[in-house]
Amino acid sequence: MNISMFDILGPIMIGPSSSHTAGAQRIGKAMYNMISDKQLVAVHFILHGSFHLTLRGHGTDRALVGGVLGMNAYDPQIKDSLQIAKERGIEVSFEGADLGDVHPNTVQIIAQTSDGKTTSLTGSSIGGANIEIININGTPAKFSGKYPAVVIDHTDRLGIISHITSILAINQINIVTVLHSRENKGKEAVIMIETDTPIDASVKRELESMSAVHSVVTMERVI
Amino acid sequence: MYFSAKEMLAQLEGSDKRICDLVIKNEVEISETTREKVFEMLEERYQVMYNSAHEALEKEIRSLSGLTGGSAKKMWEYCKKGNTICDNTIIRGAAYALSCLEVNASMGLIVAAPTAGACGILPGALLTTAEKYDIPHEQVLEALATASGIGQLIVKKATVSGAEGGCQAECGSAASMAAAAIVEMLGGTPAQAFDAAAIAMQNIMGLVCDPVAGLVEMPCAKRNASGVANALVSADLALSGIFSEVPFDEVIEAMYKVGKALPSTLRETALGGLATTPTGLAMKEKIYGNHAEASACTGNCASCGGCN
Structure with missing residues (x-):
């Protein structure tokens, strides 16, 4: 720590x-x-x-x-x-x-x-x-506010987490924490990720363009 | 990185480096920053501390609740008259601490050190000592780094939250930080600095957090003033060569255990201690009126005053 x-x-x-x-x-x-x-x-x-x-x-x-x-x-x-x-x-x-x-x-x-x-x-x-x-x-989260974060609402689909994290990796964005939750298999799900560096508009658009993704909310660090 | 005084002392052994050198080096590493930037941030905090320690000395500042204020000015006038029981160094420091707390309670600008409720002890004790010995400014900034290092260890091993550990966790930690900072600033060894920190914490171990009406006013301001005396006496004890039989790391662990053992009524809930004395309850009533809980307030009620 x-x-x-x-x-x-x-x-x-x-x-x-x-x-x-x-x-x-x-x-x-x-x-x-x-x-x-x-x-x-x-x-x-x-x-x-x-x-x-x-x-x-x-x-x-x-x-x-x-x-x-x-x-x-x-x-x-x-x-x-x-x-x-x-x-x-x-x-x-x-x-x-x-x-x-x-x-x-x-x-x-x-x-x-x-x-x-x-x-x-x-x-x-x-x-x-x-x-x-x-x-x-309405979805449980665990953010400290010390890092930028992104909340992605999507439909549960095989490999989606890997797809999202590869987009971040390609854009040189390192992950601090990941929290994923879903209602049922193949149903609505949310992934929340804290990152070392902020997610800019172009990366946000890239995430939004994924077919299973409904919404992407990026948050700057608070502290 | 370091997790205990023992570890820090081991890292410093055989060198002429001080606690503040380790703290600054660590900060440069973990925050991926430069030494210059660290000093810039220390200077920024020093300025805010200095201002809050002086703002309420000449003009009376009242708290947001209207219940307290004006003590710093009284103490300052008393100090200027001379003929005080304690020497001028302690009295000045106590006035500075009161000023910080009054600025804080009026929604003015302060530096949490380590918390807002204990924000007067470190500036009070450090500024008055630096004035007495005419310490060069950079050394005062280094002392702030020493103080931070003590605070880092307390957060790692225990807590600085009154809700978790009582007042000992807030005012005790602040006095510990200040005592160590002063010892190192005056040329004491790292071991003496940790002794001073350990002694300051021992002196108020078990102190409960019982704010009247839940506000950071009574008894917080006075405990900050006396916290300055605690820090200065502890620093003098350590510099005289007296050491703490129980080492700093164990004292901090004991403080945490004592904090956990305190009933929740005595940990910042305003459900015990001074808060529930007849006078404490009457003051609470004065602020919140018949609405003991501010929950009833919508912001539109003119009669209650409990919400805006």
């Missing part, structure tokens, strides 16, 4: 809590990276455990919204993010709920974009501003 000295001495952040503020911002930023250049219309936050118990006092609400708007942990605008979202006509709402057997600092973010699509992401803030994305659009 490699830990950077700047994981210890950092992040440079808007207070007051590395887990409840900076970690929340990073989970929000993961959503921002997922919806990328789409226009955000509304965002709903379902807060679990400690996240909903101390929402306002830790500025968790402002940090989450700031992250979804693309702000970094050190951006002083985080303090005004609720107002900024309002000015941009983005509808923001919060609710508390039990998300089950998850870390006490967990939030599900549901974003609606102007193309009529809904994107959902669940993340936990696991201490010292480190996060874990545990669910994307």
Whole structure:
């Protein structure tokens, strides 16, 4: 396990809590990276455990919204993010709920974009501003946000994983982690891959052009 | 790479290299970066630390909750008057630490070191010592690297999360990091630096995390101020030649076990300790009103104030 000295001495952040503020911002930023250049219309936050118990006092609400708007942990605008979202006509709402057997600092973010699509992401803030994305659009995930990632929805087919990984290899993209899940043999499946280097538009198009692939979402690193 | 103090000391044996040299060399390798870039990043953090340690000294800064603030300014004025019980070095450091925590609680800019809740101890202890001895700037940056190395070992062997290990994991780790950094900055040996780190952690082993209303305010600010004293006394103990009978690696393991043994009510849940005293509960009520849980809030209710 490699830990950077700047994981210890950092992040440079808007207070007051590395887990409840900076970690929340990073989970929000993961959503921002997922919806990328789409226009955000509304965002709903379902807060679990400690996240909903101390929402306002830790500025968790402002940090989450700031992250979804693309702000970094050190951006002083985080303090005004609720107002900024309002000015941009983005509808923001919060609710508390039990998300089950998850870390006490967990939030599900549901974003609606102007193309009529809904994107959902669940993340936990696991201490010292480190996060874990545990669910994307209903599929269990395990992303740290420290690496770029790609989520590929496809139909289960023999050799598809090898096909996807060869496209990455040919393009000099090294894989960090792979998580694959499917409903049934030959049915809908999702592969989630963390990579050392980002997946650019041309590689994304190459992945999208595969006949069994339905959608490709690339995410930049959050941290 | 290194996983223990024992390993680091073995790597340093027979050379005049210090802990900070190992930490910087390791960073260059694992982050595929350069020594210059590492120092650039240290400088960036130093600047933010310096600013947050000074921002609340002259002007009163209130927390987001409105419950706390103004302590750094009081301590600074008291320090300037002189005639304090502790010497000026400790009092200055304590004022710096309070300032960092007040900036933090007002949603200002700080450096988590290793966490936001403990962000005052390292800058407080390090800046006041560097001022006292007029330490060249580059050596102060190297001391920050030493501190990071101690933090890396704690994260590898234990935790720096209050939710997992209590306040000892946050303020204890910060004091450990600061104590070792100061010893090395003042010319102590790597072994003495680890002794100082071990002693600082021993001094507050078992300390619970019991924030009033779950906020990073009470007692966090005061624990950061006293954490500075802990770091400085531990550094002096080590520099005087006193060593830690129980070595650093074992102290950290013990801290982790103690943390695991703490009930969850005393690990950042605000369900025990100071948080559930009559005063603590009354302050919670003051912020959240009748809505004990902020979950009821939609952001549109003017009366509650629990959500925006």
